[in-house]
Amino acid sequence: MDIRGQIDAWLARLANERKASPHTIEAYRRDLAKLLRYMQTQQLPSFDALIPHRMRGFIAAEHRGGLSPKSLQRLLSSCRSLFRQLTREGLLTHDPLAGVHGPKVHRKLPQVLDVDEATALVEGEGGEALNLRDRAMLELFYSSGLRLSELIGLCWMDLDLEAGEVRVLGKGRKTRIVPVGRHAMAALCAWGEFEGREPNSPVFRGRHGAPISPRAVQARMKTLALRQGFAKHVHPHLLRHTFASHMLESSGDLRAVQELLGHADIATTQIYTHLDFQHLAKVYDAAHPRAKKRGVERSEK
Known part of the structure; x- marks a missing residue:
């Protein structure tokens, strides 16, 4: 089975056995299509040909291409999930992502109503x-x-x-x-x-x-x-x-x-x-007599 067939088989298993949603399957498919394109460009015939050095190059290239840190982390997660399954099936003998990390994601706090x-x-x-x-x-x-x-x-x-x-x-x-x-x-x-x-x-x-x-x-x-x-x-x-x-x-x-x-x-x-x-900090700044200046500093940040 070629690399595309291995990906298709894994996605089918996710849908049928793990009951993953169509949205999740499609997200995995888009991520792994990027990996396939990279492997074709580098003329890599199998997942065993992937090593951490090559995977770092792949992630760096996607980053330079404009992929956000959050999307890069999801891309790495998709690759890890596939590699784990291939390892369990004996189709992969090493971890291509050993020691490979994506850029740190600045987590934006969600807005809420009072x-x-x-x-x-x-x-x-x-x-x-x-x-x-x-x-x-x-x-x-x-x-x-x-x-x-x-x-x-x-x-x-x-x-x-x-x-x-x-x-x-x-x-x-x-x-x-x-x-x-x-x-x-x-x-x-x-x-x-x-x-x-x-x-x-x-x-x-x-x-x-x-x-x-x-x-x-x-x-x-x-x-x-x-x-x-x-x-x-x-x-x-x-x-x-x-x-x-x-x-x-x-x-x-x-x-x-x-x-x-x-x-x-x-x-x-x-x-x-x-x-x-954040709520507690606002209460503190508004109520504590020694926190007035600190509250001003917070509002300026």
């Missing part, structure tokens, strides 16, 4: 059908920290309105149970009474009874934010960030927030500790 902004956004106004649906969607986003794909994939049978829980299918096709707050419960009940609660029917339907599309949710949130005069860019993941930040700020329990968000790696959740520190 409590008043979040409340104003999710409560909206009016009792018409569209407003009932919007209220239920936004309350559920903020109440339970769902991803957009998780929300649009919900059916009524996934909601336990008596227990206040929702079962969601997250990344890697992993299922988790997430609590639903009382305001979200009330909004979902109101929407369910209007819409009907057929167990196999999507909670939020678009045209022809299919689940509402991601674009429709994004466009609706943008419209609602503009109507209320929000200066921030409002999108579904903003409410997930806001949920995580507010939960961590109130509880201080990083592990619990990790479970609620469905993060496989707690390092992904730890970014919200930086947001929490």
